[in-house]
Amino acid sequence: MAEATIKEGFLCPICHKDLRSPNNLIAHFQDLHSEEQDILKSIKDIYGIAKKKILKIDDKDLELFKKEITLEKYYLEYSEPQEPGPAKSHTDYFKAIRRERLDHRTTETNKLVIRLDRLLRFYGSDRKQQEQELVAWLDGSTVNRCPSCASVFNITRRQHHCRLCGSIMCNSCSYFLPYETAQTIVAPVTSLNNQEQGAAKESDSLRICNHCLDMLECRRRVQIEQMIQPIICQLYSHLQKNKFQIQNSVDMYNKMYTSLVSGETTYLLQDLQSLRTTIADKAQMIDTLSKKIASLPVDPETPKAVALQNSIRKATSIYIKDYLLTLPAPPTVHELEKFKKNYLMKAVDDDIMPTPKTSIKKVTVTTGWSPANVTNDSIVVEDDDPLLEQMNIVRNYIDQARKAQRFEEVASLQENLEMLKKMYRQQQAKPNTDK
Structure with a gap:
């Protein structure tokens, strides 16, 4: 006699079908075996009792677990604080490691910037050859997959090289850096003149890998942060x-x-x-x-x-x-006339010529002022005297300097005008002396 097969699960007591869940079992029994209401009620009671027992056991286990992890049982002997043991600071070691890595990254970034600066100078049909001479390209004969995305190289997916480091990648993993953006990155070290900048087309770009792009972007962010102030x-x-x-x-x-x-x-x-x-x-x-x-x-x-x-x-x-606010107020016109009168009287009493007491700074007129359209009603040029013409030019310069509130130049030009006037008076008095 063959051994009977033992079944497990939510089995129907009538047809012995496994319904896999209590809800399916109850629904199956109501639909197909509705005449056996007593059996259906017994199934529900058994399922309810089993559920209560399972939940009660879980509650007991939870309470037992809570009692086992109480502080009174496990931490009673640690009521006294423990003396701290010897400590060692690893800050210097961390700084040394960090400095070494920062120096390495800075060196690599500087190399990329220098190469990028040189690549921006290459134009024309032989640019690809010049790029290979500047940066050695890796041999792709033994590279079957893209190092970034692990895609297999074939006829449709060709190998490409980064113009900054020479590494291999596919077209999907390439990034095309525009010339305009590249010039802003190398701005502190670039020496391109206007003609070279004009030779590049707006559509020109450099193929680079993600690693080089990340290093250049970090440098660019640092430059922007340094320029932007709170x-x-x-x-x-x-x-x-x-x-x-x-x-x-x-x-x-x-x-x-x-x-x-x-x-x-x-x-x-x-x-x-x-x-x-x-x-x-x-x-x-x-x-x-x-x-x-x-x-x-x-x-x-x-x-x-x-x-x-x-x-x-x-x-x-x-x-x-x-x-x-403590600056002295300008004198009135009456006070100014009084000051001039006292100054002249003192000069006559001392039998000396008036000399300015303030030190006048010698300046050079380099502002592009023009002596054109000079008119002076007080002086009439009869014989095209160069001294009179020069005096009119200086007066024009004085007016322009006064409008620009460049009073140092006003004082210097005024001194030059007085010197020209003295020379003109001496020139006019010379014929009378000869007679």
Whole structure:
């Protein structure tokens, strides 16, 4: 007699079919064996009792596990803190390893940039040959697959070489670097002139691999980060630039004021008033920049930034109050005439010719000013005297320098004009002396 086959699973007690799940078993029994309601009820009861027992066993196991991992059982002997053992810092070792890798990456990147700079100089039909002479291409006779995507090389998938390192890749793994982008990467070291740059077409590009592209992109990101400054740095740089410019204006204002109060005629009162207006405008701009810096949003985690912004604002306010607002006011016309009269009387009493007390800086007129259209109603040129013509030219230069508020050049040109006038007077007096 053959041994009976033992079946397992969710078997139907009537047809002994394996339904694989309790829901399928119940549905099968309701559809095909609905007349056996007692058996169906017993199946549901058995399944419910088994489920409760399984869940109860799981709950007991969970409670037992929780009791086994209590701190009272396992960590009672560690109530006393343990003394720390010897420690060793690995920071120096980490820095050494990191520095070595950074140096290697920097060296490789610099090599790529140098090669890229040289490749940008190659144009014409023999460019491919020149590229192979600059960078040795790997031999592809033993390379059957693309190192990047592992695709097999065949007739439709040809081998290509990176122009920067000479490695092999397929067309899908290639990246075409435009010449314009390449020139921005090598901008610090490139020496291409305008003619060479114009020879390259806009569609020209270099085939490179992903590894070289990654290294060049890292260099480009570093360059962009170095060029871009935070908004507070930009505003502060603009603030310092305006303070440097206003410093020169303040020094010139004090020199002009001293000259006018002394009774000298080197400068004009209108020049002093114009320069004071310029200083006031720049002071207002400096004050506005400091307010912008103080009102910039600050990260709550950086409280020192708030103190820095407030310090910049406070220092700027003190600078304007103690240095710019304390400048002496320009003298009135009546006061100016009085100063000139006292200066001339003192010169007569001392029996000396008036000499300017302020030091005039010798400058060279290199601004491209033109002496064209010079007209002067006070002097009439009768015999085309070169001295008179030169005096008119100098007067024209003085007017242009005064409009540009370049008062150092005004003073220097004024001195030259006085010298020309003296020479002209001597020339006119010479014939009378001969008679």
